Amino acid sequence: MITKAKIKAIIACVPEKYQKKLLPFFGFSFGNVILDLLSVAYLLPFLMLALDSHSRFENRYLQFLVQKEHLIYSILLLIVFFIAKNTLSILFINYQNRLIFAVSSEISKKYTHSFIHNNYLFYQNQDKGDIIKNTIEVPNNFANNVLLSLNTILCESIIIMVISGIGLLLFPKITLIAIVLFLLAFAIIYTFRKVKNVRKSLSSDYRNNVNYLLDLINGFFEIKSASKEEAFLDKFNSSNRKLNKTHAFLTTLKNSNSKYLEIIIILIISFLVFYLVNYSAENSKNVLLISFMASVFFKLIPSLNKLIVAGSSLKSYDYTIESILKNTSIEKETVQSETRIGFENELRIENVSFSYTEENKLIDNVSLKIAKGNIIGISGRSGTGKTTLLHIILKLINPKSGKIVLDGTEITPLNKNAFLSLIGYVTQEPYIFNGSILENIAIGQTEAEIDFDRINALTVAIGFEEVLQNFPDGLHSLTGNSGQKLSGGQKQKLAIIRALYNDPQILILDEATNQLDEENEIKILNYIKGVSQKEKLTVLLVSHDKKVLTYCDTIHQFQKEILHEV
Numbered sequence: 001m002i003t004k005a006k007i008k009a010i011i012a013c014v015p016e017k018y019q020k021k022l023l024p025f026f027g028f029s030f031g032n033v034i035l036d037l038l039s040v041a042y043l044l045p046f047l048m049l050a051l052d053s054h055s056r057f058e059n060r061y062l063q064f065l066v067q068k069e070h071l072i073y074s075i076l077l078l079i080v081f082f083i084a085k086n087t088l089s090i091l092f093i094n095y096q097n098r099l100i101f102a103v104s105s106e107i108s109k110k111y112t113h114s115f116i117h118n119n120y121l122f123y124q125n126q127d128k129g130d131i132i133k134n135t136i137e138v139p140n141n142f143a144n145n146v147l148l149s150l151n152t153i154l155c156e157s158i159i160i161m162v163i164s165g166i167g168l169l170l171f172p173k174i175t176l177i178a179i180v181l182f183l184l185a186f187a188i189i190y191t192f193r194k195v196k197n198v199r200k201s202l203s204s205d206y207r208n209n210v211n212y213l214l215d216l217i218n219g220f221f222e223i224k225s226a227s228k229e230e231a232f233l234d235k236f237n238s239s240n241r242k243l244n245k246t247h248a249f250l251t252t253l254k255n256s257n258s259k260y261l262e263i264i265i266i267l268i269i270s271f272l273v274f275y276l277v278n279y280s281a282e283n284s285k286n287v288l289l290i291s292f293m294a295s296v297f298f299k300l301i302p303s304l305n306k307l308i309v310a311g312s313s314l315k316s317y318d319y320t321i322e323s324i325l326k327n328t329s330i331e332k333e334t335v336q337s338e339t340r341i342g343f344e345n346e347l348r349i350e351n352v353s354f355s356y357t358e359e360n361k362l363i364d365n366v367s368l369k370i371a372k373g374n375i376i377g378i379s380g381r382s383g384t385g386k387t388t389l390l391h392i393i394l395k396l397i398n399p400k401s402g403k404i405v406l407d408g409t410e411i412t413p414l415n416k417n418a419f420l421s422l423i424g425y426v427t428q429e430p431y432i433f434n435g436s437i438l439e440n441i442a443i444g445q446t447e448a449e450i451d452f453d454r455i456n457a458l459t460v461a462i463g464f465e466e467v468l469q470n471f472p473d474g475l476h477s478l479t480g481n482s483g484q485k486l487s488g489g490q491k492q493k494l495a496i497i498r499a500l501y502n503d504p505q506i507l508i509l510d511e512a513t514n515q516l517d518e519e520n521e522i523k524i525l526n527y528i529k530g531v532s533q534k535e536k537l538t539v540l541l542v543s544h545d546k547k548v549l550t551y552c553d554t555i556h557q558f559q560k561e562i563l564h565e566v
């Protein structure tokens with residue numbers, strides 16, 4: 001049912017810091033099952049007494065327990081035992097669930113960590129639906145269905161083996177017949193039951209569903225303006241129906257197991273009763289057989305049921321093991337945060353070449369010297385590689401050859417973070433985070449750490465104070481998801497303030513003012529030019545706009561993979 005390799009793979013999926021907690025986890029679980037078993041054994045004499053007040057036990061302790069004059073003590077002991085057992089069980093359940101949820105959140109944390117610490121190409125190659133699936137669905141199903149099922153299988157198998165062992169020892173013949181009957185009935189039912197191959201599709205169904213939902217959310221304007229609501233709803237609804245159908249099938253599969261089991265058990269119990277009535281001779285043996293049957297009823301049946309449900313869960317969510325193992329093997333870049341780096345003279349791009357595919361070379365042996373305090377313009381036709389070159393400078397993409405050098409020091413993963421702390425970058429379509437305007441400017445800072453004077457000076461310089469007038473809560477106003485409460489130009493202004501707030505030494509603007517009106521654009525570019533002259537701010541400016549490029553000291557144009565000065 002479960003191989004050693006599978007157990008090893010499941011354990012390997014558990015984050016290292018929780019692996020050592022697995023042993024107490026399985027141990028507690030097993031202890032809990034043993035307590036359950038003992039409670040059945042403990043109840044037995046009382047059960048016998050209730051059934052037949054003349055029952056006599058060979059065991060002196062049992063006989064003492066069921067004597068009328070001792071009954072009050074026996075009942076008290078019984079109550080204490082059950083309170084203690086159930087208190088322990090509650091403690092264990094609490095421990096178990098805390099561990100399960102800690103494992104799930106740690107897997108999500110590790111995945112998001114490796115995702116955000118990876119480079120831009122890795123991000124570009126990831127399916128967004130897969131990212132959401134790997135962060136939410138996979139860890140949750142692994143912890144709740146795979147890890148818990150493994151625990152159930154291990155514990156319940158031991159219980160089943162113990163009870164079967166006792167049975168074989170005390171009543172070898174009828175236990176053997178019962179086991180054979182069980183295995184036979186089980187094999188017949190499972191051979192004739194058609195299980196569709198739905199498990200495999202669960203993972204891809206979830207990813208598709210998330211992707212269609214993302215299209216519905218992110219493509220809201222395009223869908224509405226083209227009046228294509230029904231087409232997109234159809235796509236989402238049909239994928240959502242498929243996913244829910246798969247879930248419904250798996251739930252039915254899980255629940256129907258207990259029904260099949262009931263049929264098998266009733267067959268075996270009928271056989272045992274028939275045997276007991278017809279062939280059993282001695283009274284003491286009868287008592288033993290009834291006790292054994294009671295433990296079969298109280299413990300073996302639920303154990304078998306749990307075992308089958310766990311086996312089915314494990315199979316259904318098997319794919320989570322593969323996903324987690326694949327994600328944990330994602331290579332991360334070594335980045336050192338302590339290294340310091342200064343910028344006094346020159347940023348150099350040296351013989352950089354890059355292509356996304358083997359066939360098409362995009363950037364060929366490009367070199368560029370950028371003196372501190374200069375404004376450098378980069379232009380060229382659409383798709384010639386301007387943004388890609390910026391991504392190479394920002395170390396978001398590693399070039400096929402060539403390097404980025406600051407004051408004679410090559411930028412490597414070891415000094416990358418120090419280098420990036422010198423840069424302010426505004427993308428073509430800046431992303432506005434979910435939160436307030438203030439949180440979008442002073443990312444990660446507490447109110448006490450925020451330099452409000454600098455923010456106020458920048459909002460005036462960039463012309464954002466007029467935007468703030470529309471928001472009653474000023475800087476504390478919420479921007480909505482992806483800054484939906486701001487216009488395109490307002491988002492650009494906010495992103496420029498954000499880039500300037502940290503006092504960068506290098507400012508990279510990728511078509512950063514193209515959604516603004518001329519008056520606002522000139523105001524911002526004049527301010528940046530002033531800062532560049534006064535504070536030696538170095539600016540790299542990508543634009544198609546001749547008027548914008550007049551602010552540059554030198555202009556370089558991409559022509560057929562090569563950057564020429566114009």
Ligand SMILES: Nc1ncnc2c1ncn2[C@@H]1O[C@H](COP(=O)(O)OP(=O)(O)OP(=O)(O)O)[C@@H](O)[C@H]1O
Nearest residue numbers: 124356357362380381382383384385386387388389
């Ligand atoms: N991940 C990728 N895989 C394959 N090709 C890509 C990838 N990302 C970008 N490209 C291609 O690389 C080329 C250069 O893109 P880039 O964004 O650098 O151009 P650009 O000069 O900035 O264009 P624009 O002026 O339109 O912004 C384009 O043809 C684009 O399709």
